[in-house]
Structures are given as structure tokens and as C-alpha cells.
Amino acid sequence: MEIFSGLAIGFHAALTPFNLLYCLIGVFIGTLIGVLPGLGPAATVAMLMPASFVLPPVSSLIMLAGIYYGAQYGGSTTSILVNLPGEASSIVTTLDGYQMSLQGRAGVALATAAIASFFAGTVCTVIIALFAPPLAKVALRFGAPEYFSLMVLGLVASVVLARGSLLKAIGMIVLGLLFGIIGTDVNSGVQRYTFGVKELMDGIGFVTVAMGMFGIGEIILNLEREGATDRVVAKITSLMPTREDWKRMVAPILRGTALGSFLGILPGGGALLASFAAYSVEKKVSKHGAEFGTGAIEGVAAPESANNAGAQASFIPMLTLGIPTSPVMALMIGAMVIQGVQPGPSVMTDQPALFWGVIVSMWIGNLFLLVLNLPMIGLWVRLCLVPYHLLYPAILVFCGIGVFSLSNSEFDVHLMALFGVMGYIFGKLECEPAPMLLAMILGPMMEEHLRRAMLLSRGDPTIFLSRPISLGILVVAAVALVAALLPAIRAKREEAFKEE
Amino acid sequence: MTDWKAIGESKDFWSGVIFLGVGVAFVGLGRHYPMGTTMRMGPGYFPMVLGGLLASIGFILMVRALLRPGPGVGRLAYNKVALVTLSNVLFALLLRRLGLAAALILLVVVSAYASKRFRWPVALTLAVGLAVGSSIIFVWLLGLPIPIRGTWLGG
Numbered sequence: 001m002e003i004f005s006g007l008a009i010g011f012h013a014a015l016t017p018f019n020l021l022y023c024l025i026g027v028f029i030g031t032l033i034g035v036l037p038g039l040g041p042a043a044t045v046a047m048l049m050p051a052s053f054v055l056p057p058v059s060s061l062i063m064l065a066g067i068y069y070g071a072q073y074g075g076s077t078t079s080i081l082v083n084l085p086g087e088a089s090s091i092v093t094t095l096d097g098y099q100m101s102l103q104g105r106a107g108v109a110l111a112t113a114a115i116a117s118f119f120a121g122t123v124c125t126v127i128i129a130l131f132a133p134p135l136a137k138v139a140l141r142f143g144a145p146e147y148f149s150l151m152v153l154g155l156v157a158s159v160v161l162a163r164g165s166l167l168k169a170i171g172m173i174v175l176g177l178l179f180g181i182i183g184t185d186v187n188s189g190v191q192r193y194t195f196g197v198k199e200l201m202d203g204i205g206f207v208t209v210a211m212g213m214f215g216i217g218e219i220i221l222n223l224e225r226e227g228a229t230d231r232v233v234a235k236i237t238s239l240m241p242t243r244e245d246w247k248r249m250v251a252p253i254l255r256g257t258a259l260g261s262f263l264g265i266l267p268g269g270g271a272l273l274a275s276f277a278a279y280s281v282e283k284k285v286s287k288h289g290a291e292f293g294t295g296a297i298e299g300v301a302a303p304e305s306a307n308n309a310g311a312q313a314s315f316i317p318m319l320t321l322g323i324p325t326s327p328v329m330a331l332m333i334g335a336m337v338i339q340g341v342q343p344g345p346s347v348m349t350d351q352p353a354l355f356w357g358v359i360v361s362m363w364i365g366n367l368f369l370l371v372l373n374l375p376m377i378g379l380w381v382r383l384c385l386v387p388y389h390l391l392y393p394a395i396l397v398f399c400g401i402g403v404f405s406l407s408n409s410e411f412d413v414h415l416m417a418l419f420g421v422m423g424y425i426f427g428k429l430e431c432e433p434a435p436m437l438l439a440m441i442l443g444p445m446m447e448e449h450l451r452r453a454m455l456l457s458r459g460d461p462t463i464f465l466s467r468p469i470s471l472g473i474l475v476v477a478a479v480a481l482v483a484a485l486l487p488a489i490r491a492k493r494e495e496a497f498k499e500e
Numbered sequence: 501m502t503d504w505k506a507i508g509e510s511k512d513f514w515s516g517v518i519f520l521g522v523g524v525a526f527v528g529l530g531r532h533y534p535m536g537t538t539m540r541m542g543p544g545y546f547p548m549v550l551g552g553l554l555a556s557i558g559f560i561l562m563v564r565a566l567l568r569p570g571p572g573v574g575r576l577a578y579n580k581v582a583l584v585t586l587s588n589v590l591f592a593l594l595l596r597r598l599g600l601a602a603a604l605i606l607l608v609v610v611s612a613y614a615s616k617r618f619r620w621p622v623a624l625t626l627a628v629g630l631a632v633g634s635s636i637i638f639v640w641l642l643g644l645p646i647p648i649r650g651t652w653l654g655g
């Protein structure tokens with residue numbers, strides 16, 4: 001059995017003391033940023049990337065992955081205890097989680113969140129181990145047209161799943177693709193839009209853009225909303241769910257995991273959408289639907305399992321196809337490239353220790369989170385009460401040092417400041433930055449594959465429709481786009497995003 | 501009656517203006533790059549198509565906003581944008597000249613000033629703490645090649 005030998009390689013790679021340590025550091029930092037409001041995983045992964053370059057590839061990816069799913073755990077803690085989502089993907093958890101706290105059931109809510117997340121994480125690890133290898137094998141046969149179509153699908157999905165206006169999301173995609181063009185054209189060597197600036201010759205670094213738009217831009221947006229709210233922390237009493245609680249959380253966890261795994265694979269889906277979708281589905285199908293919003297345990301179990309499943313499932317397209325489905329995955333791909341690993345279907349065969357090591361480390365990381373988080377809850381609570389006016393200058397310090405050390409260049413700091421302003425403006429205009437960043441990273445690859453496909457077909461664009469796999473992918477993309485435009489589904493989509 | 505005030509504040513309208521402007525700029529600045537043919541695409545092909553597409557999206561957004569302006573942008577926090585941006589730019593300009601420690605103190609104090617809960621003693625303590633901590637972690641422990649004391653301070 002290939003899976004078992006693969007998992008054995010994975011355990012071998014992940015269980016070295018060195019990698020265990022970095023897994024632990026990763027989930028610890030992840031929980032930390034999940035707890036701290038106003039600091040998202042994309043900005044954190046971007047900030048820590050320069051520090052991870054000193055590590056071997058396996059350790060660095062294990063750590064970065066740990067940050068990502070650790071953040072999903074941490075985000076729920078503050079949602080439940082202080083009604084303050086540390087992470088966008090745990091916004092819905094506040095609805096019932098905080099209500100449970102007010103009823104003196106904060107401990108149970110936290111335990112439910114932890115159990116739901118751990119279960120989802122475990123299932124997702126198995127799903128990745130089962131589905132990634134066959135997917136990678138199929139992908140090995142992909143040519144330029146298939147890759148181009150796949151990226152089209154990726155961008156379409158990120159548009160469909162973005163919140164707000166479709167047209168604006170498409171605009172952000174095209175904007176991202178255009179930003180991706182800046183730099184030296186690989187085919188002709190022509191400098192495009194560099195204006196003789198030598199720092200632009202290699203293109204705009206996406207870490208810089210991510211830090212600017214998700215780090216700096218968010219800070220300005222948060223400062224604008226800054227209020228003098230007093231945060232009241234709920235008391236934690238018993239952690240143990242009752243028999244009734246156990247009975248009520250099983251089905252929502254199963255449904256949340258299934259939904260999260262599915263949505264996580266889709267580009268642009270990930271943890272955020274998974275948690276929203278799981279909550280609204282659960283509200284409809286649950287026998288206790290009427291109790292939602294008043295402290296229903298299902299309202300914690302479903303979104304918490306879904307966001308963790310979604311976070312982890314988004315590794316599938318990243319590891320097997322080399323295609324990012326979210327800004328964080330894009331950063332992970334960037335980390336791989338800098339570490340000298342070419343992302344794509346060949347990672348599994350060429351670097352089995354890396355591929356399986358990362359997968360196995362996710363399960364180990366989830367175990368760490370389950371064991372460590374509940375006893376450390378006191379520390380996390382104190383951290384989430386750190387006032388924002390002390391927190392954001394520290395974030396700026398880390399962003400500044402991080403972006404400078406990417407290539408020891410002041411230019412990157414200026415660029416980050418510029419993208420910070422852009423992030424703020426787009427935030428005010430309700431234009432989502434995530435599809436833009438995704439497009440910026442996919443842009444150069446897309447252009448390359450498009451040119452190659454056109455050369456292959458002697459300029460005949462029907463090549464994308466005459467190759468069955470490519471056609472199939474494009475049909476899925478078209479169906480998704482048309483579906484998003486249909487009035488009925490459109491209303492549903494808006495409703496799903498409105499459940500705040 | 502067209503409600504010009506609502507249009508002038510419309511989020512959709514201004515998104516459209518930005519998209520149109522950037523699209524036109526990319527087409528204009530890239531017009532000399534060789535287009536090539538569909539079979540052998542030159543470096544100008546992709547930017548021209550995308551620039552045109554972005555400009556069209558921007559145009560549609562603007563027209564749509566003229567008919568139905570939608571929600572307005574609201575007040576912009578110019579001073580906060582300016583302070584946060586200034587803190588970053590100062591940091592970049594002075595990093596090598598003043599060194600990491602002094603540049604960080606400036607970065608923290610200037611950016612902290614953007615908060616309405618700003619207090620001098622708190623900000624200065626935070627600044628010194630972060631400067632000392634970062635110097636230890638990033639320069640001494642991680643060995644980043646950044647001078648702690650810059651050229652202006654005789655470093």
C-alpha cells in the first residue's frame with residue numbers, strides 16, 4: 001500500500017526532534033496570532049517567512065503550516081470567551097460560543113471547539129493522504145493547456161467565493177494579473193513596467209504585497225474602527241461536555257468536517273467560507289435550529305470543525321498541483337520556491353519526505369493543539385486582552401524588519417507602505433484583496449502556460465476545448481461562474497456571507 | 501434626477517475609476533512592447549488584453565454606479581493613513597543611517613501616534629522595549645545583516 005509506505009516516510013520525517021520542535025513552534029505562534037485580534041495568518045506567514053529561510057525545507061514548511069491551522073484554533077478561543085473573533089474564520093463561532101459563555105458554559109464551548117477541530121484535522125489528514133497521491137499522478141500528465149485551464153478555474157473560484165460584488169472581484173483578479181506582469185519577461189527578456197528601477201526587474205515580491213495589504217492595510221482599517229470597548233472575559237468552569245452535549249455535537253462535527261474538506265479544496269474557499277457555510281447548513285438541518293444564536297452547541301461544533309477542515313484541505317491543491325487556493329497557500333508555494341523546491345505534482349515523487357512529512361506533521365500539530373491549548377487557556381486569554389494600541393506598532397516592527405530582510409532592500413519597505421495604502425483604499429471600497437494576491441502569483445505562470453499552449457496549437461485557441469481534461473476543467477469553471485450569476489444562488493451567496 | 505452627491509461617494513464608482521485608470525495606464529505604458537501573433541505571443545500581448553479588460557470593467561462599474569450609486573465610501577482616515585505610511589517610509593530611509601534601534605523607536609512612536617489612545621510614556625516605553633527586543637532577536641540571535649547603530653551615529 002502506497003499510502004502506508006508514504007505515511008511511514010512522513011512519520012519518519014516529522015518525528016525527528018528538530019521537526020517536532022518546529023511543528024510545536026508553528027502551532028504555538030499560530031495560536032498566538034489566532035488569539036491576537038487584527039493579525040491574520042497571511043500577514044503572519046509573510047512576516048515569518050524570512051526567518052524560516054534558515055531552516056531546511058521540511059522544517060520550514062512544517063512550521064509555516066502549523067501557523068496556519070494553529071490560527072484556526074486560536075481564533076475560536078477569543079470568539080468564545082470575549083466575543084471577539086481573533087480570526088475571520090471564527091466570526092460565526094462568536095454567535096453561539098459567546099452565548100454559551102454567558103450561560104456559564106465557556107469551558108464546554110472551548111472543549112467542543114477543540115474536539116471538533118481535532119476531529120476535523122485528523123479526518124483531513126487522512127483525506128489528504130488518500131487523495132493527494134492519485135491527484136498528483138493525474139497531474140503529472142498535465143500539459144500547458146491543462147495548467148492554464150486549471151488556473152482559470154482557480155481564479156474563477158476565488159471570484160465566486162469572494163464576498164461582495166462579482167464584478168469588483170473580477171476587477172481585482174485582472175489587477176493582480178497585471179501586477180504580476182511587472183518585471184522581466186522570461187520569454188523575450190523585455191523589461192515590462194519596470195521604469196528602469198532595478199528592484200522591479202524580478203517583479204514585485206508577493207510577500208511584500210501580502211504584508212502591505214494584509215498587514216499594514218488592516219492596521220489602518222482597524223485603527224479607524226478603534227473604540228474604547230471594554231472586553232469582559234467569561235469565567236471558565238467545567239471543561240467536560242455532558243452526555244447530552246456529546247450526543248448533540250457528533251452530527252454537526254461530521255457535517256462540518258465534510259463541508260470544510262470540500263470547500264477547502266476549492267480555490268478561494270478555505271477556512272473562512274467553510275465556517276460560514278457550515279453554520280448556515282447546520283442551522284437549517286439541525287433539530288435544534290431554533291436555538292441557534294442563543295448558545296446552541298451545534299453552532300460551535302459545526303463551524304469549528306469546518307474551518308479547521310477547510311484550512312487543512314486547502315493543502316491538497318497546493319501540494320499536488322502547485323496551485324495556491326488562498327493567499328496563505330500562495331505564500332507557502334513562495335516559501336517552497338525560495339527553498340529550491342519546485343511546487344507541482346512532482347513534489348510527491350521527488351521529495352517524498354517533504355510531501356509526507358508535512359502531511360503527517362499536520363496530524364501531530366493537531367494533537368499538540370488539543371493537548372496544549374486547553375491547559376494554556378489562561379495565557380491565551382491574557383494575550384487577547386493586549387490592547388490594540390500596543391499591538392499594532394509591534395506588528396509594524398515585525399513587518400518592517402521582515403520585509404527589509406527579504407533582500408536587504410529599503411525599496412521593499414517603501415513598496416510595502418504603498419501596498420498598505422492600497423489595502424486600506426480597497427478595504428474602504430469593498431474590493432477583496434485576496435483574489436488580487438492570488439492572481440498576482442498565478443499571473444506569470446498563466447502567461448507562460450498560455451504562450452506555450454498557443455505555440456503548441458499554432459495559435460488555435462480551441463486547444464483548450466479539444467483536450468478532454470482541459471475542457472472538463474473549463475466546464476466546471478463556467479458552471480461555477482454562471483451559477484454565481486443566477487439570481488437564486490446569488491441571493492443565497494449573499495445570505496451566507498451576511499450571517500455575521 | 502441623477503443624484504451626483506451619491507455618485508461622488510459611491511464605492512462602486514470609485515472602484516471603477518481606479519480600475520479604469522490602472523487599465524488605461526497599463527495599456528498606455530505598454531503600447532511599445534511587441535504584441536507578437538496569437539501563435540507567438542510577444543511581451544505586449546498579455547498586458548494589452550488584460551489592461552483593456554480592466555479598463556472595461558472599470559467603465560462598466562462607473563456606468564452602473566451612475567444608474568445605481570450604492571453605498572458610499574464614508575470618511576477616510578487621512579491622518580491615520582499618513583502616520584502609518586510615514587512611519588514605514590521613515591524606517592526605510594533611516595534604517596542604515598540611524599541603525600535598527602533608533603529607526604525602530606521612530607517607527608513605533610510615529611505609528612503609535614495614529615491611535616486615539618496614544619500616550620507619550622506608554623509609546624516611548626513600547627518603542628524602547630521593541631527596539632531592544634528586536635535588536636537581540638533579529639540581529640544577535642538570527643544574525644540579520646542590519647546595523648544596530650547606523651552610519652550617522654558612527655556605527
